[in-house]
Amino acid sequence: MRLVQRQSPSPLHYATAFLGSLATVILIVFALTGDLAVTARALATVDAGYLFRVFVVIGVVSLSGVVSYRAGLWNIGQEGQAIVGALAAISADNAAGAVMSAALAAAGWTLIPVALRVALGVNEAVTTFLMSLAAVSAARYFVEGPLKDPAKKGFIATVEAPYMEPVLAAVLLAGVLAGVVLLYRTRVGLTMRLLSSGEEVVRYAGKQPKLYIAATLGLSGILAGIGGAVEIMTRDAGRYMTLQQVSTGFGLYGISAAWLGGLHPLGATAASLYIAWLYQVAVNLKVAGLPALVANALVGTAMAWGLAGYVMYKYKVVWR
């Protein structure tokens, strides 16, 4: 068996991946519940407000993935960047300030993998992943230290982040989405995408590859950071971070949506809605008494299907 590049790839292969993912999810849910009625309830019960909130967060983070992977750069540290963004939001006074702070903090946080990649050629997949682990430790320090809420007696948690109206969050997602779509119509966006064909092509285009690597990874980090800020600010209640609840998993969900959406801004946004629904299904299963980690398992299968879609889009399998 070998893979041969397709002459003319069709986006329909992503639809196949989507259907494959959907079938897998239905099978998993049925296997876990063992009951058709419970399965149907778990799949069909939707809290629109909750679904919308999760969709917006995953949507923003997925665009972070699109920006990075379309340029052939492997930022897999969205989880850490989202944590840093959330911390920055907690320390802000209002929603607008929180978004700005989150962007700045995530940019600063991403600067380390950027510098290592640009100056020393260290693979960004390794550094961004490790920075995610570092982000968890850093967040715990802030929860116990500088951002601790003294009013919450006997309960270690940060002060509350400012509230962001879901409508505002939706406007933000629309803005980010439009921004990325427009970016890809500019020369800067074209050069970012050229990176996926190698640094030499960028140099051939008369641009400096290192500058564009830094800008792309930086932008990817910023979007993940904003995603983290939006996540904590759009909660109905409990807009704080505790020692146990630092990481939310939305980084992974965003990456999954980016791949399932064919690394296209619009595709990733559509896939974010699907991933958000999976998250809702997982919550429904949790309510029905199944383990909370089912959410990660469901999203994990979606990610696998997303990657399979990417492979099917680019290659055909030849069985000889």
Next chain:
Amino acid sequence: MEPLLSAVGIRKVFPGVVALDGVSFDVRRGEVHGLLGENGAGKSTLIAILYGVYMPDGGEIYINGRRTLIKSPRHAAGLGISVISQHFALVDTLTVEENLKLSGIDVETAVKIGRELGVEIPLDKYVGELAVGEKQRVEIVKALARNSEILLMDEPTALLSPKEVKALLSIVRRLAEMGKAVVFVTHKIREAVEAADRITVLRRGRRVGTYERPFDEGVLLEAMFQGVVQRRVSKSSSIGDVIYRAEDLSGERVRRATVEVRRGELVAVLGVAGNGQEELMALLSGFKKPRGGRLIINGEDVTGRPFSEFLRRGVAYLPEDRGRALAKELSVLDNFKIRCIQDCMEKLAKAKEVLDIDFPSPFTRAAALSGGNQQKLLLARELWLVKPYVLVASYPTRGLDVDTAERFYALVKSAVKGGAVVSMEDVEEAVERADRIYVISRGEIAASFTPPFDVDEIAEAMTT
């Protein structure tokens, strides 16, 4: 003596070109048989067929007198055939000993063979630290340890220093003394004369003749370049001042190269692949920064400036490796936009028509285009669209059909405002097209020629 390997009437056709046209060739046990010819003569294709990389379209191969169909390189290895080429099957980050083990070769046997051959095997050294000649010796020992009886050496001296060449030639003779049949592919007459017992000359896919000792170098030279005559072709009528000059330019392989281009001139850099011309082109275009020397455009020193500065001054670079210049994962339109600023869709449509580029839609991935169409797309963007002042092109007509190659030269004439420097492999093409010819050998400019060109002199410069 009966030949160990013989090929009879081998024919191989690639789209648009007959690479081998009924070539017969044989090699005996204990013999070094030189296979001589300039680029495009069909030497490497013949070697690829004998090693099972390509299946011939016609003809027969006999090993030890038995008709054999060589199906794959693995099959060829099983038949006792090995290839020693410029590309080594060695892992740089492992030691020689580890590499031998990786290839399933008994280290003691390898050392013993090395001793018989008069070669020391540096077992503890990492392959990455070895000189090219040393790597080649490891490959030869590997081939012998696999009990190979027939060694096909494809341009084995191309990357070697003169001292290493001498050492290799004596190893080649030693291999013959050990009873091996050696096919020694080269374009250098002197090396063939020194190493070979017999020499077969190929020219444009055909066998010109097989020659026995004592060799007459003049006869061999004539056989290699027979039929190359200078046809009357239109040369630039108005050659002007020097607009572009490289002085003592040095890189990793290129050493102290001085090249100049005058207004209206087409300069050819002629040489055999692997002699540093690709690096020279990259240095001349400003794409690669030189280690030494100067680059002057219109009297201004631009040495070491970024490539963007060269682009700004109207330098266009067509690299040998199209992957450097085309983002194959992106669409044809995106690739066009690398140089196009506005009305790109319309301009691309026009270029498609003018240059006859075949692509179904501007949104087709560049990777889906054939090699020839990718080259045309590149020409459309870098020449037709940009209209450069100076063109630096590396083998721009390689793989193109005659009509497209003709179109390339017409485009150079109409679009390039200053002058062009183009690397070529074919003497005839250079003689026909160029206003000045530089011959590059082992990274150095070995000679330069201006019209009227003497083909014999150029050929001699290339083959010594």
